[in-house]
Amino acid sequence: MILRKTFPLFAALLLGTAMQAQPHNSSTEVKAETSSQSVLDIIYKVNRYWQSTHPQPGWAFWDVAAYHTGNMEVYSLTRDTAFRKYSEDWAAYNQWKGAKSNNPADWKHTYGERDEYVLFGDWQICFQTYLDLYHLQPSAQKIARAKEVMEYQMSTARNDYWWWADGLYMVMPVMTKLYNTTGNPLYLEKMQAYFQHANSIMYDEEAGLYYRDAKYVYPKHKSVNGKKDFWARGDGWVFAALAKVIKGLPATAPNRSFYVQRFRRMAQAIKEAQQTEGYWTRSMLDPAHAPGPESSGTAFFTYGLLWGMNNGILDKKDYLPTAQVAWNYLTQTALQPDGKIGYVQPIGERAIPGQVVDKNSTSPFGVGAFLLAACEMYRWQNNTLNHDRDGYRLVWSDEFNHHGAPDTTKWGYEKGFVRNEEWQWYQPENAACRDGQLVIEARREQKPNPGYTAGSRDWRRKRPNIEYTAACLLTRGKGSWLYGRFEMRGRISIKDGIWPAWWTLGNDKPWPGNGEIDIMEYYRGKLLANIACLGPDRKAEWFSNTFAIDSLGGEKWASQFHVWRMDWTAEYIALFVDDVLLNKVPLDKLNNKDGSGFNPFRQPHYMLLNLAIGGMNGGDASKTTFPQQFEVDYVRVYQRK
CATH class of the missing domain: 1.50.10.10 (Glycosyltransferase)
Incomplete structure (x- = not known):
C-alpha cells in the first residue's frame, strides 16, 4: 500500500480459467x-x-x-x-x-x-x-x-x-x-x-x-x-x-x-x-x-x-x-x-x-x-x-456482528492525510458495522484542512481543503502476529481512483525495513499481491504479482464477495484469493539488503484495512460517483495448533 516503483513479477503464474472467478450460477464455474x-x-x-x-x-x-x-x-x-x-x-x-x-x-x-x-x-x-x-x-x-x-x-x-x-x-x-x-x-x-x-x-x-x-x-x-x-x-x-x-x-x-x-x-x-x-x-x-x-x-x-x-x-x-x-x-x-x-x-x-x-x-x-x-x-x-x-486454530477474529463503530479493543484508526499524496482525509466516522459487515466508505465532502499552512511544500499541509474522506483501521498496539493463516472475506469497488487494501506491516523498524505484505490491493484496473522488504538501494524491494481485473471478470467479479488469504510460515508467504494462489515467496529471499541480516517477516505484523482515493497510484477519481464502499464480512487470524 505504501508508495512503490513497478517491478517485474516475482513469478509468472499460469492461472488460466481457475483464476477467472465466476458467479455461483455460472455453468462455467470451477468448483472446489x-x-x-x-x-x-x-x-x-x-x-x-x-x-x-x-x-x-x-x-x-x-x-x-x-x-x-x-x-x-x-x-x-x-x-x-x-x-x-x-x-x-x-x-x-x-x-x-x-x-x-x-x-x-x-x-x-x-x-x-x-x-x-x-x-x-x-x-x-x-x-x-x-x-x-x-x-x-x-x-x-x-x-x-x-x-x-x-x-x-x-x-x-x-x-x-x-x-x-x-x-x-x-x-x-x-x-x-x-x-x-x-x-x-x-x-x-x-x-x-x-x-x-x-x-x-x-x-x-x-x-x-x-x-x-x-x-x-x-x-x-x-x-x-x-x-x-x-x-x-x-x-x-x-x-x-x-x-x-x-x-x-x-x-x-x-x-x-x-x-x-x-x-x-x-x-x-x-x-x-x-x-x-x-x-x-x-x-x-x-x-x-x-x-x-x-x-x-x-x-x-x-x-x-x-x-x-x-x-x-x-x-x-x-x-x-x-x-x-x-x-x-x-x-x-x-x-x-x-x-x-x-x-x-x-x-x-x-x-x-x-x-x-x-x-x-x-x-x-x-x-x-x-x-x-x-x-x-x-x-x-x-x-x-x-x-x-489444516492444523490451524482461530486465535483472533472480528465478525463485525454488532451495529455501530468498530470494536475499539481490536481496531484503531489512522487520521488525516497519511501517505502517497492520496486525496482522502482519514477519519473514524467513515467506518461502521451494520448487518454483520464492516463498511468503509469513501465520500466526497469538503471541509477546511485543519493542518493547512500557506506556502508549505508538504503535500499534507499545502491543501487548504479536504475534498474527500475515508477510513483506515489498524490493529497496531492491539494485535500483531508472527506466522499464521490470515483470512478476509470482502467486496471491493473497482471504480476509477478507488484504492482498497488489506495489508500488514511489521512492528519493528521504519518502512520498508519493517516489511509489508499486501494481501489484497486494487487500483487502476489491477489486483495485486505484494511483499516488500528493504532493498540494496535502501528503497523497497518488491516481490509482486499483478492481475488485470478484466481477466477475472471485471465488474461482475467485483460485485461478488471474495475470500483473500495469506499463509505465512517460517518457510514462505503465500497469498490467495478464493483459494487460487497469487504469489508465493520463500522467506529466505526477504532479508533486508542492508547487511544487517534482519528479516522483517520473522517478527510480528499488525493489519490494516483501508479505502484510499487517488494519489500516486490510485488513479483519477474526479469523475467517479461517491460514496464508494469497501465491505468486509470478517477478518480472522489462525495459527498452528
Whole structure:
C-alpha cells in the first residue's frame, strides 16, 4: 500500500480459467471439492426450487415473511442479486407494510388476518426484511410503516403484545434492527419489557423451554402421556429469535448478558431432547405424543446451535455433535431430490397426535428455517473445519456482528492525510458495522484542512481543503502476529481512483525495513499481491504479482464477495484469493539488503484495512460517483495448533 516503483513479477503464474472467478450460477464455474461448497450447492438448490415454484410474491403475513428472513440470510452470504430481487419484489408488492389499516383506533394485537390487526406480531415480521433491504439501498419509505407501527405500539402502556412463542421471532429482531437504524433506546427498553411479560406466562424454569402460549402450561395442559408439552417449532422460534437478538445487540447493551444466558439454557435443554436420528419430535419431551421427524423446529434449533458456535456463545465440544446429526437429518431426510424441504408440520400451534407429516409436507417458513441453518453450516464448514483440517486454530477474529463503530479493543484508526499524496482525509466516522459487515466508505465532502499552512511544500499541509474522506483501521498496539493463516472475506469497488487494501506491516523498524505484505490491493484496473522488504538501494524491494481485473471478470467479479488469504510460515508467504494462489515467496529471499541480516517477516505484523482515493497510484477519481464502499464480512487470524 505504501508508495512503490513497478517491478517485474516475482513469478509468472499460469492461472488460466481457475483464476477467472465466476458467479455461483455460472455453468462455467470451477468448483472446489470442499464440504463448504457442498453446503453452498444445497443452499442454491433449495432456494432456487422454492422461488421457481413460487413466482408470485404472496402476502406479508408471518408464514411467507418467515421465508424471506431466510432468503435475506442467503443473500447476505452469497450476494446473489436474484435472491435480493425476490424479496424486493415481495416488499414492493406489499407496499412495504404488514397489515394495512391506517387508523390506529382500529388496530388490534390479538390474532387476526385482516388489515386491522396491525399490532399482531405475525403482521410485523415483514419489517425484518424491509429493514434489511433498507440498509442495502436506503429509502425512507421502506421503513416508514415499520417505524410508524412500532412507535405507536411503544407509546401504549401495555406490555402483553407477545403472548405466544412465535411472536418472539416475529418481532424481537425488528426491535433490535430499528434500534440500530434509529438509535432510539426505547426499542431495547420495550423489547425487554415485552420479553419479560412473555417469560412470565410461557417460560418453564425447570425445563429451560417455552410453552407455545399460556393455554399449554403444565399441568393445565399435558401431553398424551401426562408430560409437559413443549412444541418444537414454538421453541425453535424462540431459540432463533434469541440468536438474532444477540447478534443485533451492541456489546454494551444492558440486558445482553441476560439474553445470552437464556440462549445457553435453552441450548442445553434442546440438546437433551434431540432424537438419535437427529430431529426433534413435535412434542419435545414426549416423543410418543406425535412421533416421527419434523423439519421446521429441527431447522430452527440447528440454526441456533450453529450460530452460537460460530459466534463463540456455545462451545463446539458440547454442541457440534448435536448440530451435525441434526444437519444430517435435514440434508438426508428432509431435503428431497428436487430441492423441496419435506416433513414440515403444517400451520398450527401444537403437536397434534396422528397428524400426517411426510416428505411432501412443506411450507415457506420451514424453507426459511432450513436456509438459516444452511447458511450457518456453510460458515461453520468454511470458517472452522477447513482450518482444523489444516492444523490451524482461530486465535483472533472480528465478525463485525454488532451495529455501530468498530470494536475499539481490536481496531484503531489512522487520521488525516497519511501517505502517497492520496486525496482522502482519514477519519473514524467513515467506518461502521451494520448487518454483520464492516463498511468503509469513501465520500466526497469538503471541509477546511485543519493542518493547512500557506506556502508549505508538504503535500499534507499545502491543501487548504479536504475534498474527500475515508477510513483506515489498524490493529497496531492491539494485535500483531508472527506466522499464521490470515483470512478476509470482502467486496471491493473497482471504480476509477478507488484504492482498497488489506495489508500488514511489521512492528519493528521504519518502512520498508519493517516489511509489508499486501494481501489484497486494487487500483487502476489491477489486483495485486505484494511483499516488500528493504532493498540494496535502501528503497523497497518488491516481490509482486499483478492481475488485470478484466481477466477475472471485471465488474461482475467485483460485485461478488471474495475470500483473500495469506499463509505465512517460517518457510514462505503465500497469498490467495478464493483459494487460487497469487504469489508465493520463500522467506529466505526477504532479508533486508542492508547487511544487517534482519528479516522483517520473522517478527510480528499488525493489519490494516483501508479505502484510499487517488494519489500516486490510485488513479483519477474526479469523475467517479461517491460514496464508494469497501465491505468486509470478517477478518480472522489462525495459527498452528
